[in-house]
Amino acid sequence: VGSPKLGRTHPITEDELVERIRGSLRGGIEARDLTDDAASVELPDGGSVVVSVDSVVEGIHFDLALCGPDDVGWKALMGALSDLAAMGARPLGALVALCVPATSGGGSLSLGVMEGIAQAAGASACPVVGGDVSSARDVMVAVTVLGTVEGGQVVRRAGARPGDALFVTGPCGASAAGLRTLRRHAGAGGELAVAYRRPVARLAEGLVARTSGVHAMIDVSDGLALDLHRLADASAVGFELDVVPVAPGATQTEALGGGEDYELVMSCAPDATALLVEGFVAAGLRQPIRMGTVVDDARTRQLSGEPVARLGWQHNLG
Amino acid sequence: VGSPKLGRTHPITEDELVERIRGSLRGGIEARDLTDDAASVELPDGGSVVVSVDSVVEGIHFDLALCGPDDVGWKALMGALSDLAAMGARPLGALVALCVPATSGGGSLSLGVMEGIAQAAGASACPVVGGDVSSARDVMVAVTVLGTVEGGQVVRRAGARPGDALFVTGPCGASAAGLRTLRRHAGAGGELAVAYRRPVARLAEGLVARTSGVHAMIDVSDGLALDLHRLADASAVGFELDVVPVAPGATQTEALGGGEDYELVMSCAPDATALLVEGFVAAGLRQPIRMGTVVDDARTRQLSGEPVARLGWQHNLG
Numbered sequence: 035v036g037s038p039k040l041g042r043t044h045p046i047t048e049d050e051l052v053e054r055i056r057g058s059l060r061g062g063i064e065a066r067d068l069t070d071d072a073a074s075v076e077l078p079d080g081g082s083v084v085v086s087v088d089s090v091v092e093g094i095h096f097d098l099a100l101c102g103p104d105d106v107g108w109k110a111l112m113g114a115l116s117d118l119a120a121m122g123a124r125p126l127g128a129l130v131a132l133c134v135p136a137t138s139g140g141g142s143l144s145l146g147v148m149e150g151i152a153q154a155a156g157a158s159a160c161p162v163v164g165g166d167v168s169s170a171r172d173v174m175v176a177v178t179v180l181g182t183v184e185g186g187q188v189v190r191r192a193g194a195r196p197g198d199a200l201f202v203t204g205p206c207g208a209s210a211a212g213l214r215t216l217r218r219h220a221g222a223g224g225e226l227a228v229a230y231r232r233p234v235a236r237l238a239e240g241l242v243a244r245t246s247g248v249h250a251m252i253d254v255s256d257g258l259a260l261d262l263h264r265l266a267d268a269s270a271v272g273f274e275l276d277v278v279p280v281a282p283g284a285t286q287t288e289a290l291g292g293g294e295d296y297e298l299v300m301s302c303a304p305d306a307t308a309l310l311v312e313g314f315v316a317a318g319l320r321q322p323i324r325m326g327t328v329v330d331d332a333r334t335r336q337l338s339g340e341p342v343a344r345l346g347w348q349h350n351l352g
Numbered sequence: 353v354g355s356p357k358l359g360r361t362h363p364i365t366e367d368e369l370v371e372r373i374r375g376s377l378r379g380g381i382e383a384r385d386l387t388d389d390a391a392s393v394e395l396p397d398g399g400s401v402v403v404s405v406d407s408v409v410e411g412i413h414f415d416l417a418l419c420g421p422d423d424v425g426w427k428a429l430m431g432a433l434s435d436l437a438a439m440g441a442r443p444l445g446a447l448v449a450l451c452v453p454a455t456s457g458g459g460s461l462s463l464g465v466m467e468g469i470a471q472a473a474g475a476s477a478c479p480v481v482g483g484d485v486s487s488a489r490d491v492m493v494a495v496t497v498l499g500t501v502e503g504g505q506v507v508r509r510a511g512a513r514p515g516d517a518l519f520v521t522g523p524c525g526a527s528a529a530g531l532r533t534l535r536r537h538a539g540a541g542g543e544l545a546v547a548y549r550r551p552v553a554r555l556a557e558g559l560v561a562r563t564s565g566v567h568a569m570i571d572v573s574d575g576l577a578l579d580l581h582r583l584a585d586a587s588a589v590g591f592e593l594d595v596v597p598v599a600p601g602a603t604q605t606e607a608l609g610g611g612e613d614y615e616l617v618m619s620c621a622p623d624a625t626a627l628l629v630e631g632f633v634a635a636g637l638r639q640p641i642r643m644g645t646v647v648d649d650a651r652t653r654q655l656s657g658e659p660v661a662r663l664g665w666q667h668n669l670g
Contacts (some may be wrong), residue, residue, distance in 0.1 A: 073482035075445045078500055081397045085481070087405075087496050089449040091488040127393045131407040131449075131494045163403070164391035170409040176449045176494035178405050182396055 072117045072181070074188045083126070084188055086117035089176035098173070100216045103143050105231040106175060107150025109294075113255065114177040115158055115235035116296040120253035121188040122244025123181030125160035125237065130177055133170035140169070147175060158237060186244060191268035193250035194301035196330040200273060201300045201310065201322040203239045206258045207284030210292025226283050229295075236298050239322075242313045243300050250301040257346020258299070259290040263335060265299060272334030275326035275342065291345030301328055390435045390499070392506045401444070402506055404435035407494035416491070418534045421461050423549040425468025427612075428493040431573065433476055433553035434614040438571035439506040440562025441499030443478035443555065448495055451488035458487070465493060476555060504562060509586035511568035512619035514648040518591060519618045519628065519640040521557045524576045525602030528610025544601050547613075554616050557640075560631045561618050568619040575664020576617070577608040581653060583617060590652030593644035593660065609663030619646055 072086035090096060090110045098106070111128060118125055130151055134140040144167065155162050160179065194200075212230025215222045236253070243251055252265040258278065266273055280289040300322065302310050307324070314321055326337075335342045390404035408414060408428045416424070429446060436443055448469055452458040462485065473480050478497065512518075530548025533540045554571070561569055570583040576596065584591055598607040618640065620628050625642070632639055644655075653660045 073445070073447065075401075075481055075498055077395070077399055077401060077444065078502055079397075079399045081395055081399045083393075083395060083401050083498065085403075085445075085447060085496070085498060087447040087449045087482065087484050087494065089451060089484055089486050089492075089494060091451055091486055091492075093489065094487050126395065127391070127403075129391065129403060129405040129496065131405045133407060133409055133492065163393055164405065166405050166407055168407055168409055169412050170492065171411065171490055172488065174407075174409075174451065174488065174492055174494075176405065176407060176492075178403070178447065178496040180393055180401065180403060180498075184396055 072121045072123065072188070082183070084118060084121050084123040084181040084183060085178065086114055087176060087178045088114040088117060089174060092173040100213070100220055101231050103146030104150030104153065106173065107147035108154040108232055110175040110177045111151050111154040111158070111160070112233050112235045112296065113294070114179040115160060115237060116253040116255060118179055118181040119235045119237045119240035119296070120251050120298060121181070121183070121190070122186070122240045122251065123183050123188065124241060125158055126180045126182055127161050127163035128155060128177055128179045130162060130165040130175065131168070132165065133168045133172070133174040135171060135173070136169040143173065147173070158235065183244065189244050189248055189251040191250055191252050191265045194265060194269035194271050194328045195249055195303070196271060196328055197304050198249055198301040198328040199304055199307050200275070200325045200328060201302060202254070202258070202279060202325055203236050203297045203322050204320060205279035205281040205289065205323070206254055206295040206297055207289030207292050208281035209233055209294040210288035211281065211284035214288070229281070233294055233296050235296055238317060239298055239314065239319055242317050242319065243298060243310065246302070246310045246313045247306060248300040248302045248310065252299050254295040254297045254299060255293055257291040257293045258295070259342050260344050260346025262299060262342070263344050265301065266332065266335060269301070269328070270332050272329040272331045273326055273336070274329055274334065275337040277323070277325055278337060279323045279325070287345070290342070293347045390439045390441065390506070400501070402436060402439050402441040402499040402501060403496065404432055405494060405496045406432040406435060407492060410491040418531070418538055419549045420468070421464030422468030422471065424491065424493060425465035426472040426550055428495045429469050429472040429476070429478070430551050430553045430614065432495040432497040433478060433555060434571040434573060436497055436499040437553045437555045437558035437614070438569050438616060439499070439501070439508070440504070440558045440569065441501050441506065442559060443476055444498045444500055445479050445481035446473060446495055446497045448480060448483040448493065449486070450483065451486045451490070451492040453489060453491070454487040461491065465491070476553065501562065507562050507566055507569040509568055509570050509583045512583060512587035512589050512646045513567055513621070514589060514646055515622050516567055516619040516646040517622055517625050518593070518643045518646060519620060520572070520576070520597060520643055521554050521615045521640050522638055523597035523599040523607065523641070524572055524613040524615055525607030525610050526599035527551055527612040528606035529599065529602035532606070547599070551612055551614050553614050556635060557616055557632065557637055560635050560637065561616060561628065564628045564631045565624060566618040566620045566628065570617050572613040572615045572617060573611055575609040575611040576613070577660050578662050578664025580617060580660070581662050583619065584650065584653060587619070587646070588650050590647040590649045591644055591654070592647055592652060593655040595641070595643055596655060597641045597643070605663070608660070611665045
């Protein structure tokens with residue numbers, strides 16, 4: 035992460051901006067956990083709650099020509115739930131802040147979005163407990179989710195150790211391939227389009243990973259490569275990959291840089307890998323795929339000996 | 353609250369839409385507390401957390417010609433904290449979802465917003481514990497706040513009983529008067545402009561009200577009249593007001609319909625009013641102002657014998 039200066043005219047990336055915000059908050063108030071997708075908040079009675087917020091914006095994260103309002107709602111909640119999955123938390127509830135244009139159709143658009151949210155909430159056993167509706171030029175959905183680790187500890191991005199095995203819960207790139215398909219032929223069906231329109235947070239997988247004691251975890255929201263780099267950055271380590279599992283119908287570039295796959299990347303102690311895999315099998319989940327190894331040198335970020343670019347989705351914020 | 357039909361072409365109000373959303377969620381999944389600004393989420397270990405989300409959007413809630421990005425950040429967090437105040441909760445932490453345009457200046461705009469959020473967080477002892485940054489056409493800030501009632505019960509909008517005394521924590525309309533002043537002369541100073549740019553959530557007042565046992569509470573976010581109606585709707589009661597406290601420099605219309613005052617309206621048992629007022633005084637807070645009485649007939653909503661219109665800010669969602 036670089037050190038951008040205020041007033042510069044070239045764009046600042048999301049990661050750079052988050053780093054600057056973290057610095058500015060550190061000065062004034064307590065700011066914790068800002069490197070993780072979700073934060074753990076201690077409660078006065080000794081418990082804790084895991085909480086995360088995720089927003090999706092029309093024209094940036096979705097295009098209503100390629101998916102329905104219900105898909106937008108589904109994706110908004112699943113994206114937020116994926117942050118809980120990446121911490122190993124079980125969802126307790128969601129809050130929805132919805133902005134829709136004050137034009138004819140805004141009301142039915144809102145109801146469509148909420149229908150998709152209700153479907154995703156039902157599929158994830160995560161009740162919608164509150165919300166806020168507002169007008170805006172573009173459709174925007176910000177979803178906050180609360181979760182629990184039932185007295186355990188959250189799994190963070192930081193924590194990967196040299197020698198750890200890197201696993202991923204499944205092949206990547208199907209969502210990006212689905213978007214490519216839909217852009218070519220709006221209304222296309224098939225598995226890839228469904229992967230794009232209706233991704234699923236890996237909540238059960240995250241739970242097994244946490245209780246199996248993985249050292250670090252992140253969800254593939256912005257791209258396998260970028261999210262691997264983020265896990266490695268937070269852990270101050272490097273990685274050497276032997277394999278990148280590519281979803282059928284997707285390209286390797288889509289697998290590395292596509293994002294919205296919501297598979298989980300796990301860093302697991304070398305002597306605990308059998309336990310991890312057994313845990314997945316015992317829970318009836320697909321076996322995780324071993325991708326490579328964590329290494330000590332943080333500059334080493336390789337796939338089959340070649341450097342891995344930070345491929346993935348980042349907002350450029352001018 | 354009416355029963356709008358899908359597909360109609362005239363605008364649907366925020367309250368109507370929230371009612372419809374509530375209905376649609378009720379069908380599929382558990383949806384609780386959607387009449388309150390904040391929700392109470394039960395935790396598996398027996399505790400609970402109070403949580404609320406509030407979003408502000410450029411061109412709808414604020415105009416960057418009339419206030420700075422730091423004011424936008426301050427107001428976004430205070431607006432969310434006011435929802436906790438209205439439940440009698442103490443803040444534990446905040447999450448910020450920030451959307452800014454990907455144009456030149458978006459980075460410094462983000463930092464300005466975050467600076468105001470950090471200031472409000474410091475003033476409220478509410479640490480920022482997480483967030484999300486994204487690009488968008490318009491600036492949008494969605495703030496989620498978590499709070500606790502320390503083993504007690506939250507105060508809701510529902511609960512006002514016939515015979516209760518209605519109190520408000522202070523005079524209203526200063527924020528709207530400040531906006532009027534700023535529109536006439538951008539950059540104007542003075543108390544009214546500060547009331548608009550830097551409102552303060554009544555957290556200490558909400559805490560005293562809760563521990564004093566008030567029956568119902570709401571914050572004046574959208575307009576004293578509208579928020580009184582909402583409290584009365586939720587409680588299925590009416591009200592008779594003798595007085596509407598108007599802030600110096602504001603008009604009665606601004607006091608009734610202006611919003612963003614963040615004063616708290618409390619419904620208090622007639623034999624507990626002395627205790628309530630003493631609690632405020634003992635805590636070093638301004639004495640609450642008695643406005644009138646709750647009545648049994650839900651159709652009676654009067655000020656000095658005249659009907660009170662639902663004056664206030666509501667999004668019209670087409």
